[in-house]
Amino acid sequence: MDCGQPGERRGACVPRRHATVRRRAGRRPRATRLGAPRIATTARGGRDMKPLRIGFLVSSRYAQSTSHVPPVMRALAEAGVVVDVIHPVTRALELSQVRAECDLYVLKKMSRLSLSLAGALHTRGAVIVNPYPVTVALRDKIVTAKILESAGVPTPTAYVAAHPQELAPLLDGGPLIVKPYQGSDGVGVRVVRSVAQLASVRDGRDPVFAQRYHQPEGRDRKIYVVGSQLFGVKKVFPARTDEERRGEPFTPSPELRDIALRCGRAFGIDFFGVDIIESKGMPYVVDMCSIPGCGGVPDAPRHLASYLLEAAERAARRPQGWRVA
Incomplete structure (x- = not known):
């Protein structure tokens, strides 16, 4: 994992403008691999305690981030948590070296690479927010729609097709809203009211997902x-x-x-x-x-940091040898 050179502090891959996290992240020898040895620190009372350690799986554009993640990391570091910032690798990563060394992992950006790495960590018993199987299910709007509908959640009637033109007969019942089945942030979402508009929907290898459109x-x-x-x-x-x-x-x-x-x-x-x-x-x-961004939530970084800290504390109390099912 591309997190600095051997001998540097763990978390040294934090961008320079987030120096607070880098300073408070704690020292880690051989920080280039997920499986770097953990270091115990001496707590008050003379007992040896391992500091909580949280790893953030982030995108390559992390340095330009305007999200709540950097202040959340700062708040966690100030609370004594060792923060690992895990970037997509810039060189080949030997999968045998992937080990779950953090108490908690946060999958912040769902690129294909970060999702696959989360899956690899999941096989090694990592605790991830959110769990890998749930994240995979929620990434697929077809699966998500079915699970919510089965749970009695009020949702628009949903449809799936192999090709956009197969949705044409459904337009007799009113407009549809067509979405990439693995899309996010509203990219590629469009309201379709006619066969002519449906013809402009990209026809590729992916399934076509649509919902009955209700005017908000x-x-x-x-x-x-x-x-x-x-x-x-x-x-x-x-x-x-x-x-x-x-x-x-x-x-x-x-x-x-x-x-x-x-x-x-x-x-x-x-x-x-x-x-x-x-x-x-x-x-x-x-x-x-x-992976909610919590944009617009007052004092969001504090709420998010508190939640992640509690989640890491719960994970650290797991019995030795515990594994995610």
């Missing part, structure tokens, strides 16, 4: 669940300005809270985001994310 009333309701806390942010879709991307915090109604928590129970997780629209007085969950 007002802004989308983004619900973020972070452990036992739940936050609501109203956002415009698609967002065009920084203000629209930040959105407006709001207090979700009991109905929206129940819907969001039902989504989490369907996948067995307590850290996620759901997109809900309201149309003709009815709420519909139109998307769910296993």
